[in-house]
Amino acid sequence: MFGIHDLALFIISGLLLNITPGQDVAYIVSRSAGHGWKIGIVAALGVGTGCFVHVFSAALGLSAILATSATAFTVVKFIGAGYLVWVGLAMWRRAGSGQQKISVNCRASLRKVYTQGFLTNALNPKVALFFLAFLPQFVMTEAPSKPLAFLILGILFTFNAVLINLIWAWVGARAASFFQGGGKYVGWIKRSAGTLFIALGVRLACTKSV
Incomplete structure (x- = not known):
């Protein structure tokens, strides 16, 4: 249908790939652990x-x-790398603020978390290359509309990715609940996440075009 083959294999492969932690998972887990499951969502x-x-x-x-x-x-690549480093440094700067409740100007805070998540993924050229390499393997050469087949597979992959990422958000919140270190613990979460994002930004900057 729609020029797509081996759909079950595509779904299984996509789920396995989404389970693998990367910079998206790091961002979601850090937000969820620091501010709760709703922010992780x-x-x-x-x-x-x-x-x-x-x-x-x-x-x-x-x-x-x-x-x-x-x-x-x-x-x-450098725009994405610079953004990741900037997010990492921002997390370090806010590390001393403790368990920051998103209550004041809540709508703006949620918008900021959402926007950062969007840019973390959208500015990663490796994701674009992944889609270009992965999706064609499940599109028939005689497909009546290859763009439509790409679109359907991409939407399905993204839907599954969101489900997995919601689980990661829950995992981050649950992991944080096992520790009762208060503001000090949250500060270490932010420092660790900030260091990870800086490292991911450096690694992305060192990535060579394929």
Whole structure:
């Protein structure tokens, strides 16, 4: 249907790939552990929305530009790396604030968490290349509309990713609940997450175009 084959294998492969921790999971877990499961949900939805950028790019063939243009890949790579480092440094700066309740200006705070999750995924060129390499394996050569097949697979992959990320958010919140270190513990969560994001940003900056 729609020129797609081996759909069950695609779903299983996608779930296994989404279970593997990466920078998206690191962001979701850090937010959930530091501020609770509801904030983790917002972070997961932001990441999922960012994933749609790559889905539509793959369907429209824009991801091919990143795969073939070293300049385009380098520009997006350094923007994404710089953003990750900036998020990491921001977490370190706020590490001393303790268990920060998102109550004052709640709507703006939730929007910030959502936006950061969106950018964490959308500015990662490796995700775009992943979709370009992974999705075509499940699209028939005689598919009546390859962009439509790409779009359907991408939406399905993203839906499964959001479900997995919601579980990661729950795991982060539950893990934090086992420790009762108050503000000191939350401060260490922020420092650890900040260090991880800085490391991920450096690693992304060192990534070579394929």
